[in-house]
Amino acid sequence: MQHGKYRFIVGFLAPPLLIYAVFVVSPFVQAFQISMTDWSGLVGTARFVGLDNFVRLWESDEFWNALWHNVSMLAFVPLVTLALGLFFAFMLNVGGRRRKNEVVTGVAGSRFYKFVFFFPQVVSVTIIAVIWFNIYNPDPADGMLNSLLGAVGLDGLQNAWLGEKSLALWCISAVMVWGHVGFYVVLFSAAMASIPRDIYEAALLDGAGRFPTFFRITLPLLWDTVQTGWVYMGIIALDAFALVQIMSVNMGGPDGATDVMPLRLYLTAFRDSQYGYAAAMGVAMLVVTMAFAVLTLRFARRERIEY
Amino acid sequence: MATDEIVKTDGPAGGARGPHGGGRAPRRTGARSSEGGVLNVFSHGILVLWALMVGVPLLWVLWSAFKDSNGILTDPWGLPTVLHWENWSNAWDEANMGRYFVNTAIVVGGSVVGTMVLGSMAAYVLARFTFPGNRLVYYLFVAGMSFPVFMLVIPLFFVMRDFPGTSLLATYHGLILVYIAYSLPFTVFFMTAFFRTLPTSVAEAAMIDGASHTRTFFQVMLPMAKPGLISIGIFNFLGQWNQYLLPMVLNQQEDKYVLTQGLAMIALQQGYENDWGALMAGMMIAMLPVLVVYAVFQRQVQAGLTAGALK
Numbered sequence: 001m002q003h004g005k006y007r008f009i010v011g012f013l014a015p016p017l018l019i020y021a022v023f024v025v026s027p028f029v030q031a032f033q034i035s036m037t038d039w040s041g042l043v044g045t046a047r048f049v050g051l052d053n054f055v056r057l058w059e060s061d062e063f064w065n066a067l068w069h070n071v072s073m074l075a076f077v078p079l080v081t082l083a084l085g086l087f088f089a090f091m092l093n094v095g096g097r098r099r100k101n102e103v104v105t106g107v108a109g110s111r112f113y114k115f116v117f118f119f120p121q122v123v124s125v126t127i128i129a130v131i132w133f134n135i136y137n138p139d140p141a142d143g144m145l146n147s148l149l150g151a152v153g154l155d156g157l158q159n160a161w162l163g164e165k166s167l168a169l170w171c172i173s174a175v176m177v178w179g180h181v182g183f184y185v186v187l188f189s190a191a192m193a194s195i196p197r198d199i200y201e202a203a204l205l206d207g208a209g210r211f212p213t214f215f216r217i218t219l220p221l222l223w224d225t226v227q228t229g230w231v232y233m234g235i236i237a238l239d240a241f242a243l244v245q246i247m248s249v250n251m252g253g254p255d256g257a258t259d260v261m262p263l264r265l266y267l268t269a270f271r272d273s274q275y276g277y278a279a280a281m282g283v284a285m286l287v288v289t290m291a292f293a294v295l296t297l298r299f300a301r302r303e304r305i306e307y
Numbered sequence: 308m309a310t311d312e313i314v315k316t317d318g319p320a321g322g323a324r325g326p327h328g329g330g331r332a333p334r335r336t337g338a339r340s341s342e343g344g345v346l347n348v349f350s351h352g353i354l355v356l357w358a359l360m361v362g363v364p365l366l367w368v369l370w371s372a373f374k375d376s377n378g379i380l381t382d383p384w385g386l387p388t389v390l391h392w393e394n395w396s397n398a399w400d401e402a403n404m405g406r407y408f409v410n411t412a413i414v415v416g417g418s419v420v421g422t423m424v425l426g427s428m429a430a431y432v433l434a435r436f437t438f439p440g441n442r443l444v445y446y447l448f449v450a451g452m453s454f455p456v457f458m459l460v461i462p463l464f465f466v467m468r469d470f471p472g473t474s475l476l477a478t479y480h481g482l483i484l485v486y487i488a489y490s491l492p493f494t495v496f497f498m499t500a501f502f503r504t505l506p507t508s509v510a511e512a513a514m515i516d517g518a519s520h521t522r523t524f525f526q527v528m529l530p531m532a533k534p535g536l537i538s539i540g541i542f543n544f545l546g547q548w549n550q551y552l553l554p555m556v557l558n559q560q561e562d563k564y565v566l567t568q569g570l571a572m573i574a575l576q577q578g579y580e581n582d583w584g585a586l587m588a589g590m591m592i593a594m595l596p597v598l599v600v601y602a603v604f605q606r607q608v609q610a611g612l613t614a615g616a617l618k
Contacts, residue, residue: 005436008520012432016425016491017444023463023488024451030462043469088357091350107350116358118609119365122601124549126567127590130574131364134383144367144383182361187613239457242551246571262457269461270556282458289455 031286034279041273053280063281066252066259067288070238073173073260074292078233081177082226085184088117090214092185093192094200114189117182125179129246132175136161136247163249165257172243172258176236184229191225192218227300231293238289241266261285368594372587379583394584395592402582404589406562407569411593413479414565415547418486422543423536425487426494427502431524433495434502435510445499451492460556467557477560485553490543497542501535502528538611541604545597545612566593 035053039046057063092110107113120128137143138160140150146158162168195218203213219226241262245251251267252259261281269278371379372394373387399405433445463485467475475481509531513523529536551567558565564572570593573586601608 004520006438009432009436009438011521012428012524013444016429016495019425019484019488020448020451020491023466023485024459024491025447027459027462027466028454030466031458034462041465084357088354091354107354113354113358114609115605116362119361119601121612122545122549122597122608123365123594124551124567124570124597126551126571126574127368127594130570130586130590131368133574134367134379135364137383142381142383147384178361181357183613186609190610190613235455239455241457242571246574262455265457265461266556269464275461275465279461282455282461285455286458293453 031279031282034276035283036280037276039276039279041275046276049276053277054284056277057280057284062256062259063261063264063284065256066261066264067284069169069258070240070260070288072169073176073237073240074234076170077173077176077237078230081180081233082184082229084177084181085188085229086219086222086226088113088181088185089188089192090218092189094210094213094218110189114182114186117185119182120179121183125242126246128175128179129243132171132178132243133162133247136171138163162247162258163254165254168248168254168258172240172247173237175243175247176240180233180236184233187225187229188222191222195221223300227296230300231296234292234296235289238285238292261288368587368590372584372591374584374587376581376583379587391584394582394588397582397585398589398592402573402585402589403561403564403569404566404592407564407566408592410479410563411548411565414482414486415544417479417483418490418547419540419544421483421487422490422494422547423540426491426539427498427529427532427536428524429491430495430498431502431528434499435507445495448492448495451489452496456489456552460552464556475557477558477563479563482554482558482563482565485557486547486550489553490547494539494543497539498532498535501532505531537604538607541600541608542611544600545608548597 034046036048036050037046038049038052092107092113135144137146140146140155140158143158143161145161149155149157159167161171199217199221200213203217204210208216239262240260244258244260244263245266248254248258252263262285265278265281265285268274268281367383370386371383373390373392374385375391375394378385378387399408429444429448433441433448464476467481467485470481475484505528510523510527513527514520518526549567550565551571554565554568555571558568561572566589570586570589573581573589
């Protein structure tokens, strides 16, 4: 019996564990090894160079430029995405007309709204990038956004969008927000639905308006979910590879204005064949990601409210 | 005072009262319901606006798939005057979307099945058996959810290229194995939690009746885990169908391209001399399977994709 049990455990665990070890765990370990070599990809030619790649990285303006863009997005994208997500979720769940016997109601058709809002989540990022590339078409007459602005008399706002150095990164950030708000609407709606109704009812009966209710009741009770969502969205903002690669002028342009760390890494490795240096960038990305996650969880920690 | 008492007991508990039920003070009721009315108009306005902002760009792909390149470029908002059905056949044949579609279907078909089988095997053992190292293996899998995949692509490229025997780059089985490996962390995490919620008595009864561990798993436990398998299966299908980074790095051979790569290549390559009509039709072709899955399984898709953040 015991013998059969262990044979079963090993038999079931070995195949998935083997695949995982070969394709995930071993690359993880090798990433650190390769980052300390000057490897150009030929078998057996890697030379150990210690921390040289990291020193080079530290002194590279290009790297700081790319890192700065990721950090800018990290500051902007999660904040806007989560704020909009919370706002829409609150509207869907509490913004409805008062119906009989219900003090707090959701708006009619909330299922439909959630269906539409969530849609970009299931669409490939390449498709989203091609769509927005067309929306941001710089031509004043032919560009989708520009011609729309022209039609409503806002010609002054027409722009070259992705071709405009000071705007390009924000254009790409906006696409990220656009694509992920729906995810948080659904997530926060589910979390709000688990808040007992009588808490709202008690607050409304005591004369609290809906907006104080949101800030004094809903938000504190959702704090755990908001925090997790923040980390998720931050990790997405630290990537942005596919959007930048497909949408930006000359990959990361104009003039480096949309360059991001993953794009640097990709080009350094697979265009320039500087694998050691690129691997060092990967390790740096890991450090930045971990630092962000730890800091968020450390500073956003509040006393958990049980209900 | 008395009215307040009535309202309080009436509100949450009273189900059968009419619209003016209870003894609410009329002034406050009126003030609050008008607040609700204004808010209702306001909230619908904003929600409709966002729905348009999300929905119109996606619908734009659909109607552009029936326009010619010139129409898409010079009049992007215009509806098609003539339905250019040839965009679809151009996309399928000349832009090679047909081949990319078949490649994607083979890879994703293999990897979804593989992920489900291997993931639930590992999750079952980790959820239901105590043995030394159980926690270690579990956390090894779960840790895979937390670091950037970008960091791994360089070493992974060489693991694939220098694989003992034969290179795994630009092969179906190579890509399938990688997709499985990178889907395992979340699948194991999700299914372990799911298997823990299932009752133990049924499995025990099967064992007493003489079924082996393996047979109990496949004939008793897997059927019981069906709701969880559907959620995680949809999650993996969507993630793998839309995967871009891994094939970009590991599958750089045109006849093996998956849909996301093919679309990106067309979009990146020729810019404005492109056949935009065919590109739009190609995007529709790439989107169609996810669209069907999403329309049919809306609830499971939303629950599955947000499950990771709700833990």
